[in-house]
Amino acid sequence: MKRLGKVWTFLVFLFLYAPMIVLFVGSFNDGRDLSEFEGFTLSNYLDFFADSGSLRLLANSFILAISSSLAATLLGTLAALGIHAMRGRMRRAVMTLTNIPLVNPEIVTGVSLSLLFVFIGRSMLGSDQVFGFGTLLIAHVTFNLPYVILSVMPKLRQTDSSLMDAAQDLGCTPLQGFFKVMLPELWPGIIAGAIMAFTMSLDDFVISYFTYSPNFSTLPVEIYAITRKPVPPMYYAMFTLLFFVILVVMIGMNVIQARDERRQERKKLRGV
Amino acid sequence: MKKVVSVMLVLALAVGMFALSGCGEEKTKLFVYNWGVNIADGTDDYIDVIELFMEEYPDIEVVYDTYDTNEALYTRLAGGGVHYDVIIPSDYMIARMIREDMLSPLNFDNIPNYELVDETFKNQPYDPDNEYTVPYTWGTVGVIYNTKYVDEADIGGWDLLWNEKYAGKIIMIDNSRDAFAIAEARLGYSLNTEDPDELRAAADLLAEQVPVLQSYAMDGMYDLMENEEAWIAPYYAGDAMMMIDENPDLAFYLPEEETFNVFIDAMCIPANAEHKEEAELFINFLTSPEISGGNMDYIGYGTPVSAAKEFMDPEMANNPVAYPDEETLARGESFIALSDEGTRLMEDLFNEVKAGLGS
Amino acid sequence: MKNKLLAGPYIAWMAIFTVVPLAMVAYFAFTTPDGDFTLSNFANASEYLPIFLRSIWYALAACVICLIVGYPVAYVIAHSGANVQRVLYLLVTLPMCMSFLLRTLALVALVRDTGIINSFLGLFGIGPLPLIRSSGSVIMGMVYNYLPYMIMPLYTVIVKLDPRLIEAAQDLGCDSVQCFRRVILPLSVPGIVSGITMVFVPAVSTFYISQKLGSTENMMVGDIIERQFKGVANQNLGAAMSLILMLLVFISIGLMNRFTDDDEEVATI
Numbered sequence: 075m076k077r078l079g080k081v082w083t084f085l086v087f088l089f090l091y092a093p094m095i096v097l098f099v100g101s102f103n104d105g106r107d108l109s110e111f112e113g114f115t116l117s118n119y120l121d122f123f124a125d126s127g128s129l130r131l132l133a134n135s136f137i138l139a140i141s142s143s144l145a146a147t148l149l150g151t152l153a154a155l156g157i158h159a160m161r162g163r164m165r166r167a168v169m170t171l172t173n174i175p176l177v178n179p180e181i182v183t184g185v186s187l188s189l190l191f192v193f194i195g196r197s198m199l200g201s202d203q204v205f206g207f208g209t210l211l212i213a214h215v216t217f218n219l220p221y222v223i224l225s226v227m228p229k230l231r232q233t234d235s236s237l238m239d240a241a242q243d244l245g246c247t248p249l250q251g252f253f254k255v256m257l258p259e260l261w262p263g264i265i266a267g268a269i270m271a272f273t274m275s276l277d278d279f280v281i282s283y284f285t286y287s288p289n290f291s292t293l294p295v296e297i298y299a300i301t302r303k304p305v306p307p308m309y310y311a312m313f314t315l316l317f318f319v320i321l322v323v324m325i326g327m328n329v330i331q332a333r334d335e336r337r338q339e340r341k342k343l344r345g346v
Numbered sequence: 347m348k349k350v351v352s353v354m355l356v357l358a359l360a361v362g363m364f365a366l367s368g369c370g371e372e373k374t375k376l377f378v379y380n381w382g383v384n385i386a387d388g389t390d391d392y393i394d395v396i397e398l399f400m401e402e403y404p405d406i407e408v409v410y411d412t413y414d415t416n417e418a419l420y421t422r423l424a425g426g427g428v429h430y431d432v433i434i435p436s437d438y439m440i441a442r443m444i445r446e447d448m449l450s451p452l453n454f455d456n457i458p459n460y461e462l463v464d465e466t467f468k469n470q471p472y473d474p475d476n477e478y479t480v481p482y483t484w485g486t487v488g489v490i491y492n493t494k495y496v497d498e499a500d501i502g503g504w505d506l507l508w509n510e511k512y513a514g515k516i517i518m519i520d521n522s523r524d525a526f527a528i529a530e531a532r533l534g535y536s537l538n539t540e541d542p543d544e545l546r547a548a549a550d551l552l553a554e555q556v557p558v559l560q561s562y563a564m565d566g567m568y569d570l571m572e573n574e575e576a577w578i579a580p581y582y583a584g585d586a587m588m589m590i591d592e593n594p595d596l597a598f599y600l601p602e603e604e605t606f607n608v609f610i611d612a613m614c615i616p617a618n619a620e621h622k623e624e625a626e627l628f629i630n631f632l633t634s635p636e637i638s639g640g641n642m643d644y645i646g647y648g649t650p651v652s653a654a655k656e657f658m659d660p661e662m663a664n665n666p667v668a669y670p671d672e673e674t675l676a677r678g679e680s681f682i683a684l685s686d687e688g689t690r691l692m693e694d695l696f697n698e699v700k701a702g703l704g705s
Numbered sequence: 706m707k708n709k710l711l712a713g714p715y716i717a718w719m720a721i722f723t724v725v726p727l728a729m730v731a732y733f734a735f736t737t738p739d740g741d742f743t744l745s746n747f748a749n750a751s752e753y754l755p756i757f758l759r760s761i762w763y764a765l766a767a768c769v770i771c772l773i774v775g776y777p778v779a780y781v782i783a784h785s786g787a788n789v790q791r792v793l794y795l796l797v798t799l800p801m802c803m804s805f806l807l808r809t810l811a812l813v814a815l816v817r818d819t820g821i822i823n824s825f826l827g828l829f830g831i832g833p834l835p836l837i838r839s840s841g842s843v844i845m846g847m848v849y850n851y852l853p854y855m856i857m858p859l860y861t862v863i864v865k866l867d868p869r870l871i872e873a874a875q876d877l878g879c880d881s882v883q884c885f886r887r888v889i890l891p892l893s894v895p896g897i898v899s900g901i902t903m904v905f906v907p908a909v910s911t912f913y914i915s916q917k918l919g920s921t922e923n924m925m926v927g928d929i930i931e932r933q934f935k936g937v938a939n940q941n942l943g944a945a946m947s948l949i950l951m952l953l954v955f956i957s958i959g960l961m962n963r964f965t966d967d968d969e970e971v972a973t974i
Contacts, residue, residue, distance in 0.1 A: 079777050079780065080781060082778065082781070083777065083778045083781045083793075086774060086775075086778050086852070089849065090796075090800055090849070090852065090853070091796075093811035093814075093815060093849070094803065094808060094811065096811040096814055097808070097811045100811070100814075106572075106592075107569070107572070107814075108810070108811060108821075109573065109814045109815075109817070109819065109820045109821045109824065110573070110824075149718065150715065152711040152712070152714065153711065153712045153714075155708055155711045155712075156708060156709050156710065156711035156712025156713065157712050158708070159708035159709045159711075160709055160712070168712060168716060171720075171724075174719075174723050174724075174727075175723055177906055177954060178906075178951055178954070178955075179906055179909065179910030179927075179950055179954055180907065181910045181912065181927050181930055181931065181947070181950075182727075182730070182910070182930075182947045182950060182951045183726075185730065185930065185943065186726030186727050186729060186947070187726050188425075188427065188934070189726060189729040189730060189733060189940070189944070190722070190725060190729055192425065192426040192427045195426065196426055202427065202429050202618045203427065203428055203429045203618075203620075204427050205427040213722075215718075216718070216722045216723060219715065219718070219719070223715075273801070273802050276802070277801070277803070277804065277805070279806060279913075284934070287427070287428045288377055288379070288409050288410075288428065289377070289409060291411075293804070294804060297804055297806045298806055298913070299382070299412060301566075301806055301807070301917075302564070302565055302566045303412075303414075303565040303568065304383070304565070304569055305569070306389075310807070313804060313807050316803065316804075321799065324795050324798070324799065324802075328795060332791065417936055417938070418935060420938060421935060421936060421937060421938040422935075424938050425938065425940070514838075521936075556921050556922075559921050560920065561838070561920060562921065573819050574819050575818055694749075697932070697937070698752070700921065701756055701924055701929060702755075702921065702922060702924070703752055703753070703755070
């Protein structure tokens with residue numbers, strides 16, 4: 075039974091990773107076709123580094139992901155604190171609002187935002203070029219917010235409300251109390267939310283597709299356009315490089331997290 | 347955890363600086379919106395037209411974007427929220443855009459090379475007074491097929507695209523106007539018919555074709571045809587030449603008896619363009635014989651500037667696919683813009699055919 | 706009391722960028738291009754009923770397959786040693802960070818008639834097998850893309866199951882099948898619901914997967930909506946179809962959430 079489970083898990087991982095292996099191999103392929111290996115070359119990598127356009131797109135995607143996740147984290151953490159203080163019908167109403175972008179199909183979110191932006195641009199700003207970094211940022215913050223809130227809320231529920239009272243009894247102002255007592259408790263939730271927002275934003279295609287402009291486009295949007303034409307193999311090289319960068323970052327975060335957890339356990343043991 | 351945050355902050359800072367460094371020099375941004383795979387971009391040792399333009403005019407930065415159908419171009423512009431400075435639609439779409447005040451008249455003082463454009467490409471029905479356009483390419487729509495798999499006896503007409511022998515290996519062109527034109531040509535109608543009954547009959551014929559199709563595609567067919575996933579597709583002559591370059595087993599023909607579309611793609615400036623003068627410089631640059639010649643060598647279409655042939659690879663300049671003889675061309679028909687009702691009916695019918703709802 | 710105000714900017718943001726845009730979709734759905742009231746967009750949209758049904762059927766099939774395929778994987782991960790668990794979990798989440806467009810393209814290169822698998826089988830004189838351009842291949846594409854979204858919430862739930870409950874069940878005479886059916890499965894329901902939500906919503910509205918892996922007969926709602934906004938300038942029909950799609954999704958999710966009581970944990974990640 076156990077062996078069967080392991081074999082199954084292996085097969086599922088094979089299924090998940092086979093296409094990526096195809097892309098890795100394709101990145102060293104001399105030909106353009108992914109299914110036919112015509113000889114080993116590194117020129118795809120050289121092409122990628124020589125191509126200012128794709129580097130620009132990569133930078134755009136990172137700028138957007140970082141700024142939208144930071145903004146969403148700030149706004150979302152405040153919102154979580156606010157929602158935590160709410161009760162009853164109001165709380166339920168706000169949580170429903172929070173769930174809308176989560177359960178709404180991306181294409182509908184994208185379409186609805188593009189209609190709004192064009193309307194604002196045409197009838198309020200008198201401009202026919204509203205799309206760009208600003209609209210992408212707004213769109214990304216909007217779909218990122220729920221992720222931040224949903225990862226901060228559980229931490230708020232776990233935090234003992236008497237902690238704040240105790241801090242204030244000991245002479246902290248509410249603000250000091252918040253920064254010294256509450257924030258350290260919420261930190262893991264905030265970070266998890268920020269990372270979630272960052273990755274969602276970095277890989278978003280559908281919503282960006284409806285709100286980008288040629289002046290500020292992102293990598294996934296451009297890749298979509300490219301996959302409707304013959305794909306230059308340098309994009310396989312880029313994929314491979316990105317894969318390993320993300321792998322290293324994720325391993326790094328995991329190691330830090332593991333060390334943190336061990337330290338906390340030790341602390342707990344000492345406490346006992 | 348704090349370390350994760352500091353790592354992220356450092357990353358943010360680094361990327362931010364990278365972004366700012368790009369903003370240092372203030373260049374005029376010229377937004378060019380062209381068909382996919384429709385300009386020489388430096389691959390395979392051909393010239394890089396945009397790079398050459400930016401070398402000639404260092405104050406201008408070309409931002410290049412592509413579409414894959416005239417209808418997508420129209421939708422993007424009509425949808426709003428973005429602007430472009432140069433667009434390259436086909437004849438019938440130009441006429442529609444002029445009708446809807448979407449184009450801006452050109453200042454030909456900035457386009458001296460316009461004089462080099464052949465007289466046959468002037469005073470076209472889509473722009474009778476030569477106010478809005480400078481032709482970029484001309485070409486035909488025919489059939490690309492793979493000689494390895496397709497029997498020579500079956501070629502020669504549009505009916506190959508309905509041939510059940512090749513079911514699952516046929517791709518159909520993915521825009522309403524070109525798809526309907528093929529059905530209309532088979533039925534012997536004008537390619538510009540607006541008669542609802544004729545349009546419905548054409549839609550029925552297209553619906554009959556659905557079971558033998560592999561898919562509908564535009565530039566997506568490059569890969570499919572080149573790696574032989576599909577064997578037969580109707581497409582533009584220039585693109586066909588590029589595919590043949592990549593896979594020599596491919597070949598192209600124009601129907602021997604039926605009519606086919608002959609089109610002109612021309613450069614225009616949308617009414618909401620921001621940098622009209624730079625756009626005119628760009629149009630002028632693309633019309634110069636040397637650039638046009640080098641460009642056509644790559645994209646495989648006909649140049650409207652005869653002087654450009656001097657700068658072309660002679661093999662390309664005399665290629666019968668890019669330059670069919672007079673007799674063949676006489677069978678061709680140009681598109682003119684349909685009325686709004688005709689366009690809408692055609693779009694709706696095509697939507698239904700594609701969705702499998704056609705009768 | 707004043708803490709509530711902290712949510713003010715957020716509520717304003719969501720009102721402007723979530724509620725107002727949806728109202729605009731509704732406005733477009735009920736008007737002609739000239740802005741007159743009409744119901745004809747819905748009449749047109751209703752012609753596409755078979756496509757709506759097809760999209761829902763594909764998405765449901767993808768959910769069920771993801772659940773059946775993903776549950777054992779989540780279970781195995783949750784019951785591995787701490788370090789193996791960390792590595793496997795990372796391997797599940799990693800594909801989610803990589804471009805799904807390029808990954809799907811590579812999947813196409815694997816399964817098409819002249820693709821890697823069929824060329825390989827061709828060496829032994831087999832095939833080509835019809836692995837692409839069918840309902841099955843579109844559903845496979847969905848499973849490929851959204852499986853991690855199923856495994857993650859399942860894992861989160863299973864890893865928190867109290868082993869003492871299982872021991873207790875065994876002590877009370879349950880065999881392993883009974884134990885799974887009566888104890889483990891009911892306790893994983895929140896993860897299952899959350900996983901199905903996370904697979905169903907993107908699957909039902911996808912357009913890229915059906916474009917790349919489907920044939921003319923596998924077109925989905927997403928394809929048609931995308932076409933109205935990006936291809937043929939018929940925003941009103943597109944808006945009507947978006948509205949219907951959204952309502953369908955909200956209703957399905959509402960039904961699903963009946964299985965769990967906690968309204969705030971819809972998307973535990």
